[in-house]
């Protein structure tokens with residue numbers, strides 16, 4: 001992944017190979033990647049090579065090198081929140097932070113300065129269970145665990161801010177723990193009712209009010225009821241087929257459907273095969289406004305679950321309608337789900353190995369592309385200080401993605417950089433890629449496929465549409481070939 005980028009993509013898991021030593025731990029295998037981090041299984045150095053049962057920690061690696069100052073600040077802030085929270089809270093329903101390490105790798109700009117959070121390791125996440133047909137009693141046990149964790153968080157004055165099945169972990173002993181505290185926010189205000197979080201989260205789990213929340217100097221206002229909304233979506237996924245209650249092929253489309261529901265223009269349509277008790281619970285968690293949701297606290301939900309009627313013959317069946325039509329198979333595919341539940345993230349702008357090039361000459365694409373581009377666009381940088389500079393400082397450079405369907409992160413950009421004002425030749429526009437949010441909170445899932453010069457490895461790459469003010473009339477792109485993950 002650290003060689004010249006090409007259109008076949010890169011594998012973020014290779015960031016730390018098995019055997020890589022992180023202070024007192026050794027990496028054993030990759031677990032998964034989020035918007036900012038890659039998580040690996042690890043074991044204590046002392047135990048390396050001594051057989052089974054040693055993968056006792058999870059190593060969450062947050063690379064910072066090569067990011068724009070703005071991006072690096074965000075990663076550092078995420079890590080700061082996790083560490084601060086890890087120090088101040090301890091509960092059997094919360095994943096424990098064991099240590100933090102900063103990697104010193106002067107010869108490897110991708111790793112140098114990366115922050116590693118060492119945590120207790122779970123066996124899998126709730127995401128892995130979705131759509132597999134969990135029995136009602138087991139699902140109830142899991143929901144109880146989630147609510148216990150959430151109730152503790154809220155009681156202690158925190159909002160989780162990014163509750164979703166990926167962040168609900170299942171331990172080897174079957175217990176449930178909440179994880180990923182990069183967006184946890186302390187409740188402040190006169191009565192400790194709200195806090196301010198960075199404008200980040202995951203589209204599919206954001207409550208309707210967040211889509212319209214103003215971004216102030218301290219961030220966006222968040223309240224515990226935002227976690228209750230995310231819990232409602234999560235429970236619906238658990239008890240239903242694993243997909244969102246809001247229709248739409250993309251997170252943005254489902255966000256629009258969420259707005260329609262919240263504005264009273266569409267009803268909440270829940271799967272009729274879900275047992276009435278859980279359907280009612282989900283409905284309350286998905287009350288359309290903060291005010292209507294506020295009475296349904298994690299504590300009150302716990303009490304309700306404790307009083308629930310004994311499951312009848314219909315509710316004793318697996319909670320997920322496992323025999324659902326094959327057309328929903330893609331919904332249960334973890335990779336498809338991960339792509340569709342795209343993280344609501346800001347733009348990565350890594351400067352690693354930047355190839356500085358003055359302008360794109362028309363027709364400069366590699367020999368594989370003899371056809372003429374169909375339009376031209378100018379790159380726009382929202383950071384005013386960068387717009388005022390002409391020195392092509394790497395810190396003001398912007399990245400072009402390898403794969404517009406994957407998170408726009410440091411490992412998913414070509415070597416070639418662009419700067420404000422650069423003119424790019426465009427082939428086509430993709431309406432439905434990975435949703436991107438910029439530093440001003442503007443978001444879009446559209447991308448342009450642009451030409452990059454001969455000798456840059458790849459012949460084309462992708463510019464997020466929010467990185468240009470132009471709207472050229474170009475054809476729609478065919479769906480891109482998925483890159484290797």
Ligand SMILES: Nc1ncnc2c1ncn2[C@@H]1O[C@H](COP(=O)(O)OP(=O)(O)OP(=O)(O)O)[C@@H](O)[C@H]1O
Pocket residue numbers: 031032033034035036037038039058060095119120121122123124125162166167169179180202343
């Ligand atoms: N302590 C852990 N033990 C086992 N697996 C973990 C642990 N922490 C995270 N994971 C898994 O690693 C993957 C990546 O986690 P990470 O927190 O980076 O991303 P995410 O929550 O999926 O995405 P994002 O935070 O960007 O929205 C997830 O699938 C998550 O379930």
